[in-house]
Amino acid sequence: MTNLNSHNIVNHIEDIFNRRGAESYLGEDVTMSQHMLQAAQCAKKSGADDSLIVAALLHDIGHYQNEIPETALAKGKNNYHEEAGANFLEDYFPLSVVEPIRQHVATKRYLCAVRPEYFELLSAASIDTLNLQGGPMSSEEVIEFEKNDYLEECIKLRYWDEDAKDSNRICPSFSYYRALIESLVKN
Numbered sequence: 001m002t003n004l005n006s007h008n009i010v011n012h013i014e015d016i017f018n019r020r021g022a023e024s025y026l027g028e029d030v031t032m033s034q035h036m037l038q039a040a041q042c043a044k045k046s047g048a049d050d051s052l053i054v055a056a057l058l059h060d061i062g063h064y065q066n067e068i069p070e071t072a073l074a075k076g077k078n079n080y081h082e083e084a085g086a087n088f089l090e091d092y093f094p095l096s097v098v099e100p101i102r103q104h105v106a107t108k109r110y111l112c113a114v115r116p117e118y119f120e121l122l123s124a125a126s127i128d129t130l131n132l133q134g135g136p137m138s139s140e141e142v143i144e145f146e147k148n149d150y151l152e153e154c155i156k157l158r159y160w161d162e163d164a165k166d167s168n169r170i171c172p173s174f175s176y177y178r179a180l181i182e183s184l185v186k187n
């Protein structure tokens with residue numbers, strides 16, 4: 001893997017989408033790239049700010065662990081995909097992008113605990129992984145989770161994550177977001 005820096009990181013991410021995007025997404029009808037592009041489209045349509053659009057676009061990048069430098073993976077305790085993705089992206093993007101990504105699995109557990117109607121939105125595959133991920137949060141975990149500075153953003157991203165699984169939906173490609181992503185890269 002070439003050495004990554006703030007000048008080539010967006011190329012690297014685009015390359016991952018191009019080479020790996022067609023891979024399937026955890027038992028869903030959409031591919032990985034369809035899923036992330038649809039999540040970004042949901043964010044854009046909702047009038048989300050640029051950071052949250054990019055968070056939606058990149059939220060599952062951690063599924064491609066062999067595209068992530070060892071140095072980023074070494075930061076993780078268990079390298080679940082949300083943690084791997086966030087540890088990778090935090091060197092290049094602000095917390096407003098990284099934190100909703102880091103918390104997107106925890107947010108599913110949170111919403112299952114506090115909003116019973118949210119559970120109805122989960123796909124069968126997402127219910128399966130929920131159980132592996134620890135199930136709904138306990139009340140102590142809920143209190144702790146609500147301290148997150150990006151709680152609202154985390155919740156929004158999670159709803160788009162559930163919504164972004166429609167195999168018939170047409171949405172803009174990665175290049176549509178390219179300038180937006182570039183504008184958020186830290187120097």
Ligand SMILES: [Fe+2]
Pocket residue numbers: 035059060161
């Ligand atoms: Fe997702």
